Amino acid sequence: MPTDKNIDLTISDGHASAPPKAAKKILDVAYDLFYRRGIRAIGVDEIVKRAGVTKPSLYRSFPSKDELAASYxxxxxxxxxxxxxxxxxxxxxxxxxxxxxxxxxxxxxxxxxxxxxxxxxxxxxxxxxxxxxxxxxxxxxxxxxxxxxxxxxxxxxxxxxxxxxxxxxxxxxxxxxxxxxxxxxxxxxxxxxxxxxxxxxxxxx
Amino acid sequence: MPTDKNIDLTISDGHASAPPKAAKKILDVAYDLFYRRGIRAIGVDEIVKRAGVTKPSLYRSFPSKDELAASYxxxxxxxxxxxxxxxxxxxxxxxxxxxxxxxxxxxxxxxxxxxxxxxxxxxxxxxxxxxxxxxxxxxxxxxxxxxxxxxxxxxxxxxxxxxxxxxxxxxxxxxxxxxxxxxxxxxxxxxxxxxxxxxxxxxxx
DNA sequence: ATGTATACGTACCGATCGGTAACATTGTCA
DNA sequence: TGACAATGTTACCGATCGGTACGTATACAT
The missing domain is CATH 1.10.357.10 (Tetracycline Repressor, domain 2)
Incomplete structure (x- = not known):
């Protein structure tokens, strides 16, 4: 998969302040998946896969799946x-x-x-x-x-x-x-x- | 179909004429657990353990966990x-x-x-x-x-x-x-x- | 150029998931 | 006694679960 990391780093962000972009993608994907299909039904593997990131990235921004659900x-x-x-x-x-x-x-x-x-x-x-x-x-x-x-x-x-x-x-x-x-x-x-x-x-x- | 409908008509009194049916015990326990804690939250292992039966017994009476949930x-x-x-x-x-x-x-x-x-x-x-x-x-x-x-x-x-x-x-x-x-x-x-x-x-x- | 901090990836963990194979044991009734 | 059906026993399967150890890449300030 040619998921180049440089193409979608900035999603038309206003200024050059750089809060972690992986965290936002993860939360966006988790929001959609958790809402539509339920929290228990979605595994962290599916979230990171759809977000185009890796599991350690998730656990650097969120202490646990439960806390990710709370953030959602x-x-x-x-x-x-x-x-x-x-x-x-x-x-x-x-x-x-x-x-x-x-x-x-x-x-x-x-x-x-x-x-x-x-x-x-x-x-x-x-x-x-x-x-x-x-x-x-x-x-x-x-x-x-x-x-x-x-x-x-x-x-x-x-x-x-x-x-x-x-x-x-x-x-x-x-x-x-x-x-x-x-x-x-x-x-x-x-x-x-x-x-x-x-x-x-x-x-x- | 190996499993008949298995509708209980157990007399189930103090005498030894009525062996307590595993299917009934399983359904009773599943009912309680599924209702109180949610279906997705309960694994089949916990059900059979609390029912005092074994996993094959569950799958002889119910084709799957999903069907057990439907029976509940x-x-x-x-x-x-x-x-x-x-x-x-x-x-x-x-x-x-x-x-x-x-x-x-x-x-x-x-x-x-x-x-x-x-x-x-x-x-x-x-x-x-x-x-x-x-x-x-x-x-x-x-x-x-x-x-x-x-x-x-x-x-x-x-x-x-x-x-x-x-x-x-x-x-x-x-x-x-x-x-x-x-x-x-x-x-x-x-x-x-x-x-x-x-x-x-x-x-x- | 180099140090340093941060972000990310590969590979892996033990536990649990739902489900099954093969065989031993039991109770009931003919 | 023999046959049968129900249940128990043990061990196992591949997949997935949430979570992590550890090495690598990039950015920026000095």
């Missing part, structure tokens, strides 16, 4: 809140519209073949042990989601904000899971509609 | 619909109360330490490949759940029964997942309350 989820966490904040920013001061926008987006994303749900949720299912590095990241992400949803339920003026926030979380998690269980035409496409019904029923009258 | 889920399916039908039978002719009973039970089950959610859901997360034997069982179970919930939504007199049925399914799946993510005090304890709110908001007026 930390990256996932960043992008997750980016999407969340986009929905929030699109409707300033209107939490109900923010939720609707976020859920509509989720509902759309679930309606593609081979949708794989939420990487955080999936990782928690794969690693029941609460002390696993990947699970720690996953649980923190979900705690934060709960916190935000309950806060938005307060801002919406719900009679029982905690119950509404938790109800929205249940609908969201249900969408992630049933999206990958049912594929196209599944229940996840109804998540925004149901959330809006639930919100309507939960407001102070 | 078929057993899970049986017990799942037993619990479902119990809630239904407790409130004849009252689908709303049936749902409430079923969801109250789920909400309670989630409020224990180390709750592990739904074995069907977990298996689907562990095996994204739709052709995997375990996933086939899992998807069939969820299709049936969707069918029943939509039917009950019709019987409740919902304005849009399919939407309500799917909304209930999302809440249920959300409870399974968030139950194992949050543990005690998590959002899953609010599943019955939210389902009732959603039902109330979905009925014809």
């Amino acid at each position: 989820l930390r990256q996932y966490d960043l992008e997750y809140w980016e999407r969340f904040d986009e929905a929030v920013a699109a409707h300033p001061g209107d939490p109900r519209a923010q939720i609707k926008a976020f859920l509509t987006r989720i509902g759309k994303r679930t309606q593609v073949a081979d949708y794989r749900g939420c990487g955080m949720t999936n990782a928690a299912v794969e690693y029941p042990d609460h002390s696993h590095p990947a699970r720690v990241v996953s649980e923190a992400n979900k705690q934060e989601l709960r916190r935000r949803l309950r806060g938005m339920a307060v801002a919406m003026g719900a009679q029982d904000p905690d119950t509404l926030g938790d109800g929205l979380l249940l609908l969201i998690e249900g969408a992630y899971i049933s999206g990958q269980l049912f594929g196209l035409g599944g229940p996840a496409q109804a998540v925004a509609r149901n959330a809006d019904l639930l919100i309507e029923a939960s407001l102070k009258k | 889920l078929r057993q899970y399916d049986l017990e799942y619909w037993e619990r479902f039908d119990e809630a239904v039978a407790a409130h004849p002719g009252d689908p709303r109360a049936q749902i409430k009973a079923f969801l109250t039970r789920i909400g309670k089950r989630t409020q224990v330490a180390d709750y592990r959610g739904c074995g069907m859901t977990n298996a689907a997360v562990e095996y994204p490949d739709h052709s995997h034997p375990a996933r086939v069982v899992s998807e069939a179970n969820k299709q049936e759940l969707r069918r029943r919930l939509r039917g009950m939504a019709v019987a409740m007199g919902a304005q849009d029964p399919d939407t309500l049925g799917d909304g209930l399914l999302l809440l249920i799946e959300g409870a399974y997942i968030s139950g194992q993510l949050f543990g005690l005090g998590g959002p899953a304890q609010a599943v019955a309350r939210n389902a009732d709110l959603l039902i109330e908001a979905s009925l014809k007026k």
Whole structure:
């Protein structure tokens, strides 16, 4: 294989600062593989092969496969809140519209073949042990989601904000899971509609 | 086919007339291990060791580990619909109360330490490949759940029964997942309350 | 040019994975 | 007693698992 090491060293990087490039390629490939096929299903050999690097390179940047999985989820966490904040920013001061926008987006994303749900949720299912590095990241992400949803339920003026926030979380998690269980035409496409019904029923009258 | 169906009808009492069947012990142990710690996380060696049998015994009763996992889920399916039908039978002719009973039970089950959610859901997360034997069982179970919930939504007199049925399914799946993510005090304890709110908001007026 | 630090590659480790071959032992029933 | 089916015993297979010892190449500052 003529994988010349000089051709793709710089991926149109802005400046000449040189954080390790192998680490980025590894994390990118691991992200894709872990998300699509599951963490336990992917071996480190496949990661380094697809990344065009070698195993020692992986273990110089990451202490273990478990820690690589945690890094994958930390990256996932960043992008997750980016999407969340986009929905929030699109409707300033209107939490109900923010939720609707976020859920509509989720509902759309679930309606593609081979949708794989939420990487955080999936990782928690794969690693029941609460002390696993990947699970720690996953649980923190979900705690934060709960916190935000309950806060938005307060801002919406719900009679029982905690119950509404938790109800929205249940609908969201249900969408992630049933999206990958049912594929196209599944229940996840109804998540925004149901959330809006639930919100309507939960407001102070 | 060397292995017959081997459906147990062991009398299995204190007398020496019924040798405990290896297949049953294997399936019982696999059930417990697969459910609590995940299918991919458990090796066949651990199963046979805990079952007090040997590996050839496992492979005389089950063609492969994947098929053993499918058998585990078929057993899970049986017990799942037993619990479902119990809630239904407790409130004849009252689908709303049936749902409430079923969801109250789920909400309670989630409020224990180390709750592990739904074995069907977990298996689907562990095996994204739709052709995997375990996933086939899992998807069939969820299709049936969707069918029943939509039917009950019709019987409740919902304005849009399919939407309500799917909304209930999302809440249920959300409870399974968030139950194992949050543990005690998590959002899953609010599943019955939210389902009732959603039902109330979905009925014809 | 040379030292030094960093990035990378070759080759390998022991353990475990799912699965099997060949044979010995047991209990049951005819 | 003989036949049969189920299970146990031991040893083994190739593949893959996560992880590492150790030598080599490149970059840069002196």
